[in-house]
Amino acid sequence: MIIDIHAHLHIEGMPPRAYVERFVKYLAGVSRKSEEKMWRLVPEYYDPTGEKLIQAMDEAGIDKAVIFNYDVGLLVGDDKFSIIEQNKQYAKLVERYPDRLIAFVGVDPRRGEAIKILEMGVKEWGMKGAKLLPWAGFYPNDKDFYPFYAKAQELGLVLIFHTGPEPTPSYSKYGQPIFLDDVANDFPGINIIAAHAGDWAWWPEAAELASGKPNLYLDLSTWQNRTRRWPIEEFYRPLRHMINIAGWHKILFGSDWPVLKRYLSQADWVKKFTEIPEEVRQAGIGFSEKELSAILGGNAAKLLGLES
Secondary structure, three states: OOEEEEEOOEEOOEOOHHHHHHHHHHHHHHHOOOHHHHHHHHHHHEOOOOHHHHHHHHHHOOOEEEEOOOOOHHHHOOOOOOHHHHHHHHHHHHHHOOOOEEEOEEOOOOOOOHHHHHHHHHHOOOOOEEEEOHHHOOOOOOHHHHHHHHHHHHHOOEEEEEOOOOOOOOOHHHHOHHHHHHHHHHOOOOEEEEEHHHHHHHHHHHHHHHHHOOOEEEEOOOHHHHHOOOHHHHHHHHHHHHHHHHOHHHEEOOOOEOOOOOOOOHHHHHHHHHOOOHHHHHOOOOOOHHHHHHHHHHHHHHHHOOOO
């Protein structure tokens, strides 16, 4: 079984237009292309029915994907959808594809109704975890959020936190993995995923933390971008080190769909694990079938309670 632990389904207004506007400005700046050209690309990423994601999963042989929204309302303001409606939209998509999609609640723990939304998502909409975006402006280890984490632990949920730098309008400092240390320590009953494994900036820190915390895991979403230029040095060698440090049982396949789909398809991303180039082996970097099978889906199946 192959499980994508980290995916999104963008709908116009989700994320809010104010966030998209600032992200488009960023993309135009780094690509040296016009904002008008960047805006023409935006509709490609909308998938209100989930059909594009399911098609990409079918082409890649991905059996299931975990999906969640961005709660950036406290960063840029809410848009046409309230945070409750955003989560409802994701729950409806799971109803459409119950055998393929699993939804997590997406909510900023600073919201006064965060715990209510968490319970609603789980008890009324069948969601299995929660996604939090520290880059929206908070440190994960803020004690004000401990009641939220206590409720998540009571409900037996998986929590996934963004880690790693993030472009404007986000605040990268909140994404350093070290801020998950307190949460993992103080809530041993919660399985925690460090999304993006700290990314290139902080992956060694994330791996070392995961090695010492039984309930801390790492996902590889967005790392497909590292396979484009120098795949051995920027992907396969760091992955081998992550496994050596944290253990193969702590690493999870993820994509961050649809963010990088223009650069690497879901099918080609899966092939980076199932069809490892010969030059990787020639560089002295090897992976066992047991390790790759666990990363692609076995580990996520255990976290999500999908094992038969």
